[in-house]
Amino acid sequence: MGSIKDKVAIIGMGCSKFGERWDAGLSDLAIEAAYEAYQDAGIGPESIEACWFSTVYAPVGGIGASVAADALKLRNIPLIRNENWCASGHVALIEACVAVASGLYDVVMALGVEKLKDTGYPGLGAGRGMSPVLEARRTAPGSFALIAKRYFETYGLSDEQGKELIGRIAVKNHENGRLTPKAHFHNKVSLDKVIAAPIVSWPLGLFDCCGNSDGAACAIVTRSDLAKSFRPDPIYLKGVGISMDSMLPHLRPGFDWLRFDSLINSSRQAYDMAGIKNPRQELDLAEVHDCFTITELAIYENFGFSEPGNAREDVESGFFTRHGGLPVNIDGGLKCFGHPIGASGLRMTYEVYKQLQQKVDNPERQIKNPRRGLSHTFGGPPQISAVAVFGNETG
Amino acid sequence: MAGIVRAAGYVPYLKMDRKVIAAAWERSALPGCRSVANHDEDSLTMAAEAAQACLKEEDRSRLSGIFFASTTAPYLEKQAAALLATALDLDRGILTVDYAHSLRSSLSALRLALDAVSAGTADTILVAAADTRQGYPRSDPEQQFGDGAAAVLVGGSNEVLEYMGGYGLNDYITDVWRNPGDRYVRAWEGRFITSVGYMALMKEVISSLLTKLGLKPSEVDRAVVAAPDQRSLKDLLKVTGMDKEEAAADSLLNEVGFTGAAHPLLMLTEALEKARPGQTLLVAGYGDGAEALLFRVAANPASEAPKHSVGEQITARGALNSYARFLSYKESVEPLPGEPFRILPSASATWRERDSLLRCRGSRCRECGEVAFPIQRVCNNCRSLDRFETVRLSGLQGKVFSFSQDNLAGRSDDPVVVQTVVEMENSARFYGLMTDCRPADVRVGMPVRLTLRRFHELGDFHNYFWKCRPVR
Incomplete structure (x- = not known):
């Protein structure tokens, strides 16, 4: 596999307010994110040569990427829709970067939009694959809770100890979300409250589950050699990794629900390209896929942030808090920022981008002099993962 | 020779104390409990459970047919036996037939299976019966009925029950019935059903069979007679002269309920679990006429007993203590369906x-x-x-x-x-x-x-x- 390290830079980003946006449709959300990105990059729609668009739960099956054309009037250029479950936004961004690196286009947009609150139900609904009986009554929390049961079982945690462990991740992300104006939720929660909350899918309680939100995020990318003609502080793409696995890894004998090949492979690809040997030490911040608290826990160990079985120690010592050794989900994560599926990868990248530029919208959340940041989404059954690593200088 | 090689019953996991139903209606309860099919069960799935327990791996290649008997088949137009054969993963060349519309359809299916094996046109035939009939809310049948299934394997060798002969009568009587679209069983006056219906027809069919085979009622060791209630059973055994045999009451009625078309076969399965070699066993059932069959216990039935006896299944159940849930599982009230399901079947x-x-x-x-x-x-x-x-x-x-x-x-x-x-x-x-x-x-x-x-x-x-x- 080749490398596109330092060949592409982000020159503008935008992110809508996330939440229950009864006031805004797909188009409104797209406009909110895209026009912030235009302003940030100092360009207009006429500069966009191609657009990778990501959405998962579009109102109907066959809308393609027409939202970009209908809402933004991006016409007569390639508009490409990407749907890869929760990793859709990341895949759109990475494909946009690959297109720029190929030399075919100079300025490309990646736009992720999701309007979940028009579906009429909370959560993502039941059915997570292609078969009406195999997938019957299968929900996201029902699927991800299977990881928790295996984690507790394997490491000998009682239900109470397990609940406490994952509960601490919710407390941390709420502590961060409090400082994030665009996030869906801003409330601080205590560990007791998290543990006592109603169970959604045992052991996942209400606060172990991310926000079901509307939102959009947008990135404008260009070749690194052109980047400084747009702005003095572009953010460079250091490494990417995409690893897609079967919708049904569960069918494999030996699949242990702790080790996810897609997480391991996607992070390794990105680390290798970025030249990262020890992510625990070399990364200054990470935005990872905390659709459920147990997912964030599994990611710590699959991404090499913690040794297998050691995440508990790191969680309890506060290693992943805003002031810890490796701050994870500084903007509140999916937990508090919300999880409009197709937009999330770009929203996470938005936080990394702003942190690396030291331009976070609330200075209380800004970490000091970060150089390397990672964003990541993980979706599907779960077994579909995409990672991007960014830096604020080349080399 | 033809006979029954094996029999297996299926009693659903859920049971409901009849007091729960009675309390909901502020009325008196019948004794015992009734079985309740779970909301994901129907007559076809229950029959599949019984049939699976009845079939051994080595039976598969010899199976000539599968008969399904029920008054509550899942489709009006679409064969349940074909679905059953598919779910059991049986050969596509076997004969599949549905027997329907009558409570004695299971015994008609059994007689025809025995006749086909006797005639040499079939090697072995699996007869499965199941029912999930519903009584009107607050009615006695609501408490009396139970859900259940049974399956018997009919063959010409290794029988535990040797078939001695059968006799059947048909009769047109509007006693219990359901019109198209009816959810609940309708019935004419109880006295009418019992006197000119059940008692008259069952007495006639049993005595005709015994006469045909040259047997006296006292020579019947076990009467496996399906009756809608204990009283009718007791009266019938008395008038037919079979009331001195060991088990005069039908314990299934108390523990499971009257399981419709499945009942004679479920009783037979249970009786077989207790039968001893050499005994004579009479099986009879009622519905738009009556059907009676006589068997002799040939071998020790325990050798062919399925893994989980009817008695064991009755013991290992979970209680449904909510009448509201019962009504909902029975589709008398409509539940909120839960999270919308995004994948439409094709x-x-x-x-x-x-x-x-x-x-x-x-x-x-x-x-x-x-x-x-x-x-x-x-x-x-x-x-x-x-x-x-x-x-x-x-x-x-x-x-x-x-x-x-x-x-x-x-x-x-x-x-x-x-x-x-x-x-x-x-x-x-x-x-x-x-x-x-x-x-x-x-x-x-x-x-x-x-x-x-x-x-x-x-x-x-x-x-x-x-x-x-x-x-x-």
Whole structure:
């Protein structure tokens, strides 16, 4: 596999307010994110040569990427829709970067939009694959809770100890979300409250589950050699990794629900390209896929942030808090920022981008002099993962 | 010679104390409890359970036919026996017939099966019967009826029951009936049904059979006579002169309820569990006439008894203590359906996937041995294309590997959905729902087996697939 390290830079980003946006449709959300990105990059729609668009739960099956054309009037250029479950936004961004690196286009947009609150139900609904009986009554929390049961079982945690462990991740992300104006939720929660909350899918309680939100995020990318003609502080793409696995890894004998090949492979690809040997030490911040608290826990160990079985120690010592050794989900994560599926990868990248530029919208959340940041989404059954690593200088 | 090789009953997991129903209506309760089919069960799935317990691996290749008898088949137009044959993963060349519309349809099916085997036109035939009849809310039948199934394997060798002969009568009488579209069983006055219907016809058919075979009532050791209630049974045994035999009461009526077309076969299964070689056994059932069959116990029935006797199943049940849930499971009231389901079924896709979805077949790679369910054309492990043989999972046991208890996805009358990953004994992974369990009791390592269930009616047809359930 080749490398596109330092060949592409982000020159503008935008992110809508996330939440229950009864006031805004797909188009409104797209406009909110895209026009912030235009302003940030100092360009207009006429500069966009191609657009990778990501959405998962579009109102109907066959809308393609027409939202970009209908809402933004991006016409007569390639508009490409990407749907890869929760990793859709990341895949759109990475494909946009690959297109720029190929030399075919100079300025490309990646736009992720999701309007979940028009579906009429909370959560993502039941059915997570292609078969009406195999997938019957299968929900996201029902699927991800299977990881928790295996984690507790394997490491000998009682239900109470397990609940406490994952509960601490919710407390941390709420502590961060409090400082994030665009996030869906801003409330601080205590560990007791998290543990006592109603169970959604045992052991996942209400606060172990991310926000079901509307939102959009947008990135404008260009070749690194052109980047400084747009702005003095572009953010460079250091490494990417995409690893897609079967919708049904569960069918494999030996699949242990702790080790996810897609997480391991996607992070390794990105680390290798970025030249990262020890992510625990070399990364200054990470935005990872905390659709459920147990997912964030599994990611710590699959991404090499913690040794297998050691995440508990790191969680309890506060290693992943805003002031810890490796701050994870500084903007509140999916937990508090919300999880409009197709937009999330770009929203996470938005936080990394702003942190690396030291331009976070609330200075209380800004970490000091970060150089390397990672964003990541993980979706599907779960077994579909995409990672991007960014830096604020080349080399 | 023809006879019964084996018999197996199926008593659903859920039982309901009749006091619960009575209390809901502020009236008196009949003694005991009744069985209740779970909301994912119907007559077809219960028959599949009984039939699976009745069939041994070595019976499959000799099976000439499968008969299904019920007054509550899942479709008005669509053969249940063909679906049953598919769910049991049987050969497509066997004879499949539905027997319907009468409570004695199971015994008619049994007689015809015995006749076909006697005539040499069939080697073995499996007769399965099941019913889920409903009485009007607050009526006696609501308490009296129970849901259940039974299956008997009819053959010409290794019989535990030798067939001595049968006799049948038909009669047109509007005693109990359902019109098209009726949910509940209608009935004329009880005295009319009992006197000129049940008592008259049953007495006639039993005495005609005994006369035909030259036997005296006192020579019948066990009377396996289906009756809608204990009183009718007691009276009938008295007038037929068979009242001195060992078990004059039908314990199934107290513990399970009257299971409609399945009842004579379920009684027969239970009687067989207690029968001794040399005994004479008379089986009779009523419905638009009557049917009676006489058997002699040939071999020790215990040698062919299925793994879980009717008695054991009755003991290992869970209580349904909510009449509201009962009404909802019976579709008398409509539950909030739960999270909308985004994947609409397609009849053609379901048909294409029938080997996995209905026959419960997975694949085993001929190159590396990896097993998968459902069938994978490209091996999960070594990626060989189309180098697989199919393997049936439905008879296997497994152990829970991981699970979740989802409060989001269920129906309002059964809100907790237990998702499970099961490690089957052949190493295949089954990822699906668990049924017939108390969610709080589910544990990693818990032994389970697979059971055919009805999932939903999307697409305007019944969507059947397999779930796991704790081994009872």
